[in-house]
Amino acid sequence: MSTPLTADRLLKALKDEGLTVVQVGNWRTHNRNHKGPWGPVNGVMIHHTVTQGTAHTVELCRAGHSALPGPLCHGVIDKAGTVHLIASGRANHAGLGDDDVLRAVIAEKRLPADNEANTDGNRHFYGFECVNLGDGRDPWPAEQVEAIARAAAGICRAHGWGAASVIGHSEWQPGKVDPRGPIGAPDGPALTMARIRARVEQLLDDDKPTTPSTPSKPKPKPKPYAPPAFPKGLAPGRKAPSARGLQRALKAAGFMSKGIPEADSYGPATQTAVARFHQAHPAYRAAGLHYDPAIGPRGWAALHTVAYGKKK
Structure with missing residues (x-):
């Protein structure tokens, strides 16, 4: 179990993974903390939005709607792989899910089938809504898939979690299918949480910084040895100049x-x-x-x- 990241630490965790992050409005104080506890946090949950368009989706997730007030996640990941931060704190994204799944996430063990809706997921999970129609045909660009993995890895790294702490909405709440769809093209491989977790594990196993490193300046070549000037007049039998x-x-x-x-x-x-x-x-x-x-x-x-x- 972990104390939730502050807004500053959440922002840093994402940027440290090399992500492009947009801070939307009053995201640092935008939350649903007045409706229930936020934390202890135990994992990261991935969703698809069933929408098109970045601006429209970000505003919908920020404000919510009459049946479900916002924020509807902590960050929106668009098709280009940009993360739009819209909340820090409790968000309406996970709903009720399976307590057996939560225990498996905490223990970082294999997930059981989700067959109950008895536990408040909004309290325990960071949520990322990812722009996709969710119809199983809308492709996920490679940049977006990489951003999903990096966002999850950044939070896991900050908390000391492993890749098993990252789950999909479909693994938490019965009846949900997100995220789903092909990667890259309509006939591309399916986006699965197993694939995302595998990439998160690679990122967490990499001890090197994930942000592009600045090329080091080449070291100057050492100058060739230059002997001192020959003392004029130096010759056998003489005392000056000194020998x-x-x-x-x-x-x-x-x-x-x-x-x-x-x-x-x-x-x-x-x-x-x-x-x-x-x-x-x-x-x-x-x-x-x-x-x-x-x-x-x-x-x-x-x-x-x-x-x-x-x-x-």
Whole structure:
């Protein structure tokens, strides 16, 4: 058993399922609560309207008629799949039904045949009237069928119910046949509550948001490693510019022992390490420079890429 959703939570539950929702007039306070209790709520009931046209149907369900005052449901689902909210609270949609069916809904078990009319369904069920002539020939567009399942799933999700909490009027009250008719075309498959509940179950089993996700922005490609500028004038035997940066790169690349102290001087140890780098570099071997102890701008860039490029 559950406390009925507030108007705000009902609206959010439907929108969170990706539905297009129209709020009609004073729907937040439009109800029949003065005629009987609203809640505890136990399920969602689906009806067909036996009408044509969205505007006419919405107004009829909102206002009702002399024999049955409105609201006649909580929401009207039109042929395009839009949900028109017309009430929050008790509504005249379910009438008297079978208490055995109510107990099965609460327990989320297989429904028994409805053969009694002894229990107030308006108290226990959210109701959706769906635009359809109800003659068994008027087709149900796929968009409308999907909206029915999503509206039911949204309420079930908000209450923590399963798909077995969704029933048709025909399963509640003896003599009722709604909803019925073919899906998509006059010769299409029949709309059944089993089909609707199967889709509700799929939606409830889906942990991902049902609303379309916003495509994420592609991550920028990492910039290629750019070595520092070659110190002009760096040459064997000199102390300026300092050879410390060259020595650190040679150590990082594995051509100079890390135990050799760094110094400004481009001395013999640095020259030997540079020659080792040239010996290991195919381009320098091919050019006959594989024993060259001096390093120029291209060698400097190649050494730094070997030493640091893969870490960037």
